[in-house]
Amino acid sequence: xxxxxxxxxxxxxxxxxxxxxxxxxxxxxxxxxxxxxxxxxxxxxxxxxxxxxxxxxxxxxxxxxxxxxxxxxxxxxxxxxxxxxxxxxxxxxxxxxxxxxxxxxxxxxxxxxxxxxxxxxxxxxxxxxxxxxxxxxxxxxxxxxxxxxxxxxxxxxxxxxxx
Numbered sequence: 001x002x003x004x005x006x007x008x009x010x011x012x013x014x015x016x017x018x019x020x021x022x023x024x025x026x027x028x029x030x031x032x033x034x035x036x037x038x039x040x041x042x043x044x045x046x047x048x049x050x051x052x053x054x055x056x057x058x059x060x061x062x063x064x065x066x067x068x069x070x071x072x073x074x075x076x077x078x079x080x081x082x083x084x085x086x087x088x089x090x091x092x093x094x095x096x097x098x099x100x101x102x103x104x105x106x107x108x109x110x111x112x113x114x115x116x117x118x119x120x121x122x123x124x125x126x127x128x129x130x131x132x133x134x135x136x137x138x139x140x141x142x143x144x145x146x147x148x149x150x151x152x153x154x155x156x157x158x159x160x161x162x163x
Contacts, residue, residue: 010135011101011111016143019151023141026131030105030138036070039140043131047071050140051124051132053107055096055116058085063099065109067120067132067148072160074121079159083119106137109152118154125149125156 007013007025016023028042040047050070056079057063064083068074080088090096093104101113109118109132124130125145134141148154 007134007139007141008136010108010139011113012108012133012135013111013141015111015151016141019147021143021147021151023134023143025134026140026142028138028140032105039131040070043140045131049127049130051130053109053133055091055099055107056088057091057095059087063091063096063114063116064088065112065116065118065154066157066159067109067118067124067154069121069124069160071163072121073163075159075161079119079157082157082159083117083155102133102135103137106133106135106139108133108135109148111135118148118152119157119159120145120148120154121160122156122158123160 026043031038036047036050040050047070052068054066066074076088099114100107129142130145131140131142
């Protein structure tokens with residue numbers, strides 16, 4: 001068996017299996033603060049197809065998940081406007097860890113500790129295959145983006161900015 005035929009068992013991979021989502025395993029050498037640039041380089045894929053799982057909170061400190069292209073950033077002002085909040089800001093890493101059960105750098109939208117609203121940059125749905133964190137640093141899974149719609153029922157937003 002090739003190493004790419006199987007990967008670690010995580011809350012995220014258990015979620016995907018439970019929901020019948022086909023996925024491929026993509027382990028890579030994790031680099032602290034390397035982000036999607038490193039994972040895209042290591043997997044030899046476009047950074048645009050590597051999807052970040054970002055944890056934000058609204059003005060009442062309620063957490064939410066935003067899925068964004070690796071080569072873009074989130075306009076928090078536009079996100080707040082589109083989802084009807086006064087203010088959105090990124091969670092501190094330790095707060096994000098508490099909400100998700102994952103370490104920052106290994107955060108997946110699948111199998112989170114707390115149930116949170118999920119929002120997806122709508123252009124992600126135009127891709128045929130995406131690479132998203134599988135619940136561990138240095139481990140992405142390849143899935144069809146429409147499986148995110150089916151399993152997480154995210155709100156679709158247009159909040160991408162160039163990095």
